[in-house]
Amino acid sequence: MVTITLQCPHCQSEKLVRNGRAPNGKQKYLCRSCQRQSREHPAPHAYSAERREEILRAYEERSSLRGLERTFGVSRQTVITWIKKGCATLPALDETLMEPDANDQEATVLELDELWSFVLKKTNPAWIWIALCRKTRQVVAYTIGDRSEATCRRLWETIPLSYRASHCFTDFWAAYRAVIPEEQHSAVGKDTGETAHVERWNNTLRQRLARFVRKTLSFSKSPVMHQACLDLFLHRYNRERVLRLGKMEALR
Template sequence: MANVLPAERRLEVLAALVNGTSVRAAERMTGVHRDTIGRFAQAMGEGCARLHDRMVRDLTCALVDLDEQHSWCRKRQIHVDAAKDDAAAVGEQWTWAAICRTSKLVIAWHVGKRDQESADTLVEDVRARLSTMPQISTDGLGLYAQPIAANFGPAVPYGQMIKNFTARPGKPGTSEKFAVERGVDFIRKRTISGTPDHAKTTTYAIERSNLTARQWNARLRRRTLAFSKKLSRHCAAVALHYVHVNLCHIPRNMRVSPAVAAGVTDHVWSLEELMVAALEEPAGEKPEPQPLAIPKPKGPARELPAGRGWLRVVDGGKGSAAPAPAPEPTPAAPTATPDGGQGPIHAVVDRGPSAQLDLFAWKPKPRKPVQLSLFGEPEG
C-alpha cells in the first residue's frame, strides 16, 4: 500500500508552495520530506494544467497582453557536448504568458526557449481559447508578429509598446558593478496590423503578472537556490501558480477572482477545492480554434456581410461634412439720448469681450509734460 499524506498535511504543503516557499523551506515548515513534496507538487501542477484546459475556453477578451519571463532550470550554462534532448531541459527557460487585461485572467502559458517555436505555441493556444477578436499588445520582440498574423489574420488590431533604454550613471557610492544603470528614456508605440487604439496599447497587466509570479513562485526568482532541477517540475510549478491565481486569488483592485470576472466560474475557489479538483481532474482534450466574432465598434457602424466585420464612420475624411460657420455677432442697439436723438456717432458702446472694438472710442493716454534741461538736475 502506497503512503498517502492526510488531507490536512497536503493542504499545509500546498499553502506553502503557492505563497512563494521553496521545497526545502516547506519541508522545514511541515515536516514532510522534500521528495514527497516534490511528487505532490508535480501531481498538483499537472492536474491544474488539465483543469485549465477544461475550464478556460470561449473567452470574450477585448484586450490581450503577451510577454515572456526569464528563469533557470538545473544550471545556468549548457555544455557544448550536451545531447540535443538534454539541452532543451537545461539552462535558461522562458515562461511565455498571455493575460486578459480587463479580468486579469491568465489565458495561456508555455515554458520553453526564447525562440519562434515557443512564440508559435503560445499564440496558437491563445487563439484556441478565444471567441472574439481582441486587441493584442506586446513589447518590441519580433517573434510575435508572424504567429499573430497566421492565427488571427492580417486585420487583427495589434500594437507594440517599445521601451527605449539608455545607460545612466548610478548613484554615488555604489560598487563598480552598479556604477551604470539602465533607465527608460521614452516609450514608442507602433501599429503592426489592423487599427489598434494606442491609448490601450500597453503591457502593464502582463508585466505586473510577471512580478506576482516571481514573488509567489520561488522557482522564478532571481539569484535563488530554489530554481527547478527538472523541467517537468518547473512546468508543474508554473501551472500551479497560474491556476491558483486565476481561481483563488482576488486582486487588490477587484472584488472577485479573475476567473469569476471572466465568466469561467461563478465563485472564488478555496485552496482545498482547488486541491481536490486538480488531483481528480482526468485527462482531456485541448481546446480547438473556433471562428472569431468581431465586436461592434463604438459609434455609428454597419455590419458587413458574412461576418467580415464592421464599417464604421471615421471623422476627418473626405466625405465628412464641412464645419458649420460661426454665427455673426448681433449688432448692438444705438444708445438713446434724453432729447430723443440717437447720440453722437463717436459714442462708446459696450459690446462685451468678444465684440468688435469701436475705432472711434479710442483716446490717447494723457502724459505728464517733461521739460528738458540742458545743464542737468541742480544739486541740493
C-alpha cells in the same frame, strides 16, 4: 491452523513474492500481476488532504522545499510527489477561464510577454511565454521554451479561439510580428502602459514562487518540475481570480 492470504493493495492479486525489506525492517512484496511494490502493514497516510493543501499553499507563497522541511517536518521528496501527482490531474487551463462577454470587445484584449527563467543552471534558459487577459487578469495560455518564433507560434496556437481573434499588445520582440496577424497586433513600449498588467503579473510569479526569482538558490533541477510547479500555480491563480471578480461583482 490459521492461513493468512496476502493481497496486492493495488490490484488485489494474490500473486505476491518477497522483494527485500524496507529501511524500517518491514517486508516488501512485488506483485507478479501489476508489477507494483507494497509492504506488510503499511502505515496510514500521515497527511490529511487539508494538511497537504496547507503545505502546498505555503510552497506557493515562496517557501522553498527545504523551508517546508524545516517548517512542517515534511520530506521535500514527499512534496515533490504531491506536486507531480497534482499536476497530472489538472484540467486544461482554458477550463479555469471566465466566459468572455461576446458584446464587450475589451473583454478579450490580450497582453503577451516572455519571462526569463532557467532549469538547473543559468546557461540553460527556459523562457515562459504568457498571454494575459487585460480585463480579468487571468492567464489564458502559456508555453515554455526558447525565445524563438517557433515557441511564440506554439503560444499563439494554445490561446483559446474565443481570445485568438482579439487585439494583442506586446513589446517589440520580432517573434510577435511574425506570428500575430498585423491587424490584431500592436507593438508598444513599456512607457505606454499597454503591457503594464502582464509586466506586473511577471512580478507576481516571481514573488509567489522562489524558483522563478532571477537571483535565487531555489531553482528547478528538471523541466518536469519547472512546468509542474508553474501549472499548479496558474490553475490556482486563475481560480482565485474568478472568486475575486465574483466578490467584486456582488458588492456592486
